[in-house]
Amino acid sequence: MKTNLTGKDLKSIGYAEGKPMGVALSLRHHYRHxxxxxxxxxxxxxxxYPETFLEDPxxxxxxxxxxxxxxxxxxxxxxxxxxxxxxxxxGSDYIEPGARAQMDIAMQLPVTVGGALMPDxxxxxxxxxxxxxxxxxxxxxxxxxVDIGCxxxxxxxxxxxxxxxxxxxxxxxxxxxxxxxGAGQGFKGAEQTDHPVLSDPLFQTHALIRSLHGKAISQLxxxxxxxxxxxxxxxxxxxxxKALNVPAGRYLALLTHSGSRGLGATIAGHYTRIAKDLCRxxxxxxxxAYLSLDSTAGQEYWLAMNxxxxxxxxxxxxxxxxxxxxxxxxxxxxVENHHNFAWKETLNGQDVLVHRKGxxxxxxxxxxxxxxxxxxxxxxxxxxxxxxxxxxxxxxxGRQMSRSQAVKSLSRNDLKKVLADHGVSLIGAGLDExxxxxxxxxxxxxxQTDLVxxxxxxxxxxxxxxxxxxxxx
Numbered sequence: 001m002k003t004n005l006t007g008k009d010l011k012s013i014g015y016a017e018g019k020p021m022g023v024a025l026s027l028r029h030h031y032r033h034x035x036x037x038x039x040x041x042x043x044x045x046x047x048x049y050p051e052t053f054l055e056d057p058x059x060x061x062x063x064x065x066x067x068x069x070x071x072x073x074x075x076x077x078x079x080x081x082x083x084x085x086x087x088x089x090x091g092s093d094y095i096e097p098g099a100r101a102q103m104d105i106a107m108q109l110p111v112t113v114g115g116a117l118m119p120d121x122x123x124x125x126x127x128x129x130x131x132x133x134x135x136x137x138x139x140x141x142x143x144x145x146v147d148i149g150c151x152x153x154x155x156x157x158x159x160x161x162x163x164x165x166x167x168x169x170x171x172x173x174x175x176x177x178x179x180x181x182g183a184g185q186g187f188k189g190a191e192q193t194d195h196p197v198l199s200d201p202l203f204q205t206h207a208l209i210r211s212l213h214g215k216a217i218s219q220l221x222x223x224x225x226x227x228x229x230x231x232x233x234x235x236x237x238x239x240x241x242k243a244l245n246v247p248a249g250r251y252l253a254l255l256t257h258s259g260s261r262g263l264g265a266t267i268a269g270h271y272t273r274i275a276k277d278l279c280r281x282x283x284x285x286x287x288x289a290y291l292s293l294d295s296t297a298g299q300e301y302w303l304a305m306n307x308x309x310x311x312x313x314x315x316x317x318x319x320x321x322x323x324x325x326x327x328x329x330x331x332x333x334x335v336e337n338h339h340n341f342a343w344k345e346t347l348n349g350q351d352v353l354v355h356r357k358g359x360x361x362x363x364x365x366x367x368x369x370x371x372x373x374x375x376x377x378x379x380x381x382x383x384x385x386x387x388x389x390x391x392x393x394x395x396x397x398g399r400q401m402s403r404s405q406a407v408k409s410l411s412r413n414d415l416k417k418v419l420a421d422h423g424v425s426l427i428g429a430g431l432d433e434x435x436x437x438x439x440x441x442x443x444x445x446x447x448q449t450d451l452v453x454x455x456x457x458x459x460x461x462x463x464x465x466x467x468x469x470x471x472x473x
């Protein structure tokens with residue numbers, strides 16, 4: 001079977017005139033034996049989120065054309081430190097050299113105070129995914145990431161596992177009815193939900209944020225593409241957790257992963273361009289351009305970043321409230337944590353800004369959620385406050401295959417088999433999100449026993465992700 005992509009195919013997924021069709025068509029050779037719908041779904045993601053493919057060995061040229069990286073002006077380049085500051089690495093056996101190289105560069109920034117690399121780390125854009133970086137009075141837009149405030153949210157119901165397993169069709173219907181996924185997706189008219197975050201003064205006083213108000217209203221309560229999900233599963237507490245007041249047992253749980261949608265992505269792109277204009281770094285560090293919090297641009301970004309984080313939280317709140325109302329039951333506990341964010345914290349007695357790009361806050365006693373994959377278990381954890389890790393832990397299993405590699409090397413039959421083996425029902429998702437594309441979550445968790453303790457284990461059962469155009473599994 002040959003893919004045989006044409007210009008007409010590319011236009012069908014949003015490649016309008018003026019887009020780099022020649023570059024996209026040249027990928028035909030790499031995917032010539034893959035089903036056309038799988039390749040088109042992958043290219044659509046490149047079009048929508050080019051910044052997430054800039055380290056992909058196959059798709060990088062196309063992503064660069066769609067999201068060009070400005071060349072720094074040689075005469076104004078800021079000098080990096082001559083040596084790499086030491087930093088803690090957890091699960092080093094599972095971390096690719098590219099992620100280590102990115103972290104090494106981040107540790108050479110003149111504003112860097114400390115850093116750490118989590119066991120789910122892999123290459124990202126600027127700071128690696130799973131990278132934690134503490135800076136002195138400087139915020140790095142791409143150290144935060146494109147999906148500002150992306151987070152996990154968990155609701156534990158008093159509904160027993162047996163009731164869920166006997167009524168999965170009902171839960172699946174409600175999941176489909178109350179969720180929307182993917183770039184550009186939103187609610188209209190009476191479907192839209194009001195929320196206090198939409199009345200934030202920044203929507204009136206900040207020119208960029210004001211222009212995004214309509215999109216924020218529409219997308220409130222929706223989820224993004226890529227690895228974002230809403231899923232039903234069974235969570236097991238082996239013993240009573242006194243802090244959460246949840247007895248030992250197995251319960252129905254709702255787990256969501258998504259971020260600040262178009263609002264956050266626009267903020268990230270806008271302030272990264274400003275940072276690169278104001279902070280000229282060597283080419284290898286260009287995506288780590290930073291803004292001083294003493295500057296007007298730095299203060300603007302800080303306010304916008306915090307609003308995007310609050311908006312991301314509101315999206316999860318809307319989704320959870322809709323599904324709580326739809327299925328009933330008593331809520332035993334709700335836990336939420338975010339990544340892709342910067343916090344004002346104290347490190348070794350110094351006030352710093354801690355960037356956690358794909359890393360979970362894990363201060364002493366802080367609750368967090370670390371998912372595996374659509375078939376692997378996730379974990380409700382409590383932080384131990386390890387200072388060497390800058391009070392952080394992994395935010396998931398982390399990728400072991402790039403998206404292009406997954407699409408090229410895996411098949412729909414591979415995916416269907418692993419789903420059947422684990423008793424998971426999947427709605428949407430492409431091969432790039434197949435469980436085999438991710439690291440072994442058990443090895444990742446074993447590498448961070450000094451960082452978190454496990455409170456409960458969550459097993460996915462019904463998973464919804466962005467529709468890639470293929471039939472439901």
